[in-house]
Amino acid sequence: MRFGSLVLIILLGLGFSLTVQAQWDAQISQYWRTKTFFNPSFAGEKDSIQASVLHRMQWLGITHAPRTFVINADMPIQFLGRKHGVGVLVTTESIGLFKNMFVGGQYVFKKSWKKNTLNIGVQVGMLNIGFDASKIRIPEGMTDYDQDLPTAEAEGRTLDGGVGISWVTPKYYVGISSTHLLQPTFDLYDNAVADINRIYYFTAGYNLKFRRSKYEFQPSVLIKSDTKVTQYDVTARIVYNKVFNGGVTWRKDDGFVLLLGMNIYGFDVGYAYDLSTSEISKASSGSHEFVIRYTMPIRLNKKGQNSHKSVRIL
Numbered sequence: 001m002r003f004g005s006l007v008l009i010i011l012l013g014l015g016f017s018l019t020v021q022a023q024w025d026a027q028i029s030q031y032w033r034t035k036t037f038f039n040p041s042f043a044g045e046k047d048s049i050q051a052s053v054l055h056r057m058q059w060l061g062i063t064h065a066p067r068t069f070v071i072n073a074d075m076p077i078q079f080l081g082r083k084h085g086v087g088v089l090v091t092t093e094s095i096g097l098f099k100n101m102f103v104g105g106q107y108v109f110k111k112s113w114k115k116n117t118l119n120i121g122v123q124v125g126m127l128n129i130g131f132d133a134s135k136i137r138i139p140e141g142m143t144d145y146d147q148d149l150p151t152a153e154a155e156g157r158t159l160d161g162g163v164g165i166s167w168v169t170p171k172y173y174v175g176i177s178s179t180h181l182l183q184p185t186f187d188l189y190d191n192a193v194a195d196i197n198r199i200y201y202f203t204a205g206y207n208l209k210f211r212r213s214k215y216e217f218q219p220s221v222l223i224k225s226d227t228k229v230t231q232y233d234v235t236a237r238i239v240y241n242k243v244f245n246g247g248v249t250w251r252k253d254d255g256f257v258l259l260l261g262m263n264i265y266g267f268d269v270g271y272a273y274d275l276s277t278s279e280i281s282k283a284s285s286g287s288h289e290f291v292i293r294y295t296m297p298i299r300l301n302k303k304g305q306n307s308h309k310s311v312r313i314l
Contacts, residue, residue: 024100024196025179026068026093027058029249029257029272031203031222031233033291036072036087038201038224039164039177040106041121043074044085047300050074052293058274059284066095074106078300083110085119100129102160116169123162123179129186129194130155156186156194164201172206197226214241235259254278268293 028037034054035042051073059065074087085108092101104125111118131154164177179199186194205220216239224231231254237247243264249257255277261270274287 025199025224026056026066026070026091027287028054028056028068028070029233029274029287029289030054030259030270030291032205032218032220032235033268033270033293034070034072035175035203036074036089036106037070037091038179038199038222039121039166039175039203040087040089040123040162041085041108041119041164041166041175041177042168042173043087043106043108043121044076044083044110045074045119045166045168045173046295047076048295048297050293050295052268052291054289054291056287056289058287059276059280060286060288061284062280064094064096065284066093068093075298076110076300083112083300084108085110085121089123089125097132098129099132100127102127104160116167119164119166119168121164121166121177123164125160126157127160127184127196128155128157131194158182158184158186160184160196171208172204174204175202177201197228200225200227215239216242218245218247233257255281266295268295 025038028034031038034052035045037054052071054068054070056066056068056070058067069092071090072087074085077084077086085106087106087108088104089106090101090103093099102125104123106121106123108119108121159182161181162177162179163181164175166173166175178201180196181198183198184196186196202223203221205218208217208219210216218237218239220235220237222233222235224233230252232252233249235247235249235257237245237259239245243262245259245261245263247259249259249272251257251274254274256275258273258275259270260272261268263269268291270289270291270293272287272289274289275281276284276286
């Protein structure tokens with residue numbers, strides 16, 4: 001059965017009096033490469049300008065399965081004698097007949113103790129959600145449905161925000177955050193409402209360097225919850241000579257993720273393949289995720305001006 005038809009059957013079964021309440025944020029497997037996606041306090045985490053692009057194709061083989069595109073960039077700045085962080089985030093996602101887009105900015109207040117930093121971040125932006133009822137296809141033979149079913153596109157737009165806090169050291173990081181603080185509600189049609197719940201995150205990671213070895217072990221974890229459903233990602237990665245990396249993630253009640261990556265000339269390229277062991281695996285061959293992140297080191301002087309240094313001559 002096609003995904004669009006499945007959505008239709010659900011709508012018809014409810015008489016199109018629909019309230020959508022679910023974990024809204026897109027699934028991201030390479031979460032350590034795009035931490036500002038779910039926690040704004042990681043903006044300006046390093047003394048560099050960072051920009052990344054992520055594309056995710058989820059549940060291949062299923063019509064209208066989720067497709068996610070994320071662009072984010074961040075950097076540290078200095079004013080009033082203190083270091084701060086700023087960032088931008090743009091996300092788009094399509095799933096079934098729904099499409100949503102978020103565009104926002106991020107600010108981080110930083111407090112340092114020696115080489116350790118406490119970061120408090122906020123995120124504010126506009127969230128747009130749309131539903132294209134014109135693409136609804138009624139399965140052959142189905143006659144028991146609402147004749148007033150909408151046939152046009154509908155969309156809504158509202159302010160949305162998030163907040164996060166993190167503790168970053170040279171060896172490890174820990175962060176907690178929440179997105180959709182305002183819990184926005186969209187009235188798409190007369191009897192169709194989309195409610196977006198707050199989502200809470202916990203993340204942590206460690207960088208274990210071995211003596212006289214080119215290998216590093218980088219375990220990490222991401223916990224995501226809307227207080228009704230909780231998801232755990234536990235990851236183990238090995239980095240060789242600061243260039244090649246690979247690993248595996250265990251995702252609770254879903255399966256495993258195979259990871260590969262390479263870092264060269266300031267470009268961090270990553271690939272993830274999700275191998276599901278849940279019921280969805282009967283209809284899908286898995287999910288693919290690609291990330292490209294570019295890092296350009298900068299140096300903040302006392303006057304707050306940035307000095308750039310090309311990574312090609314490091």
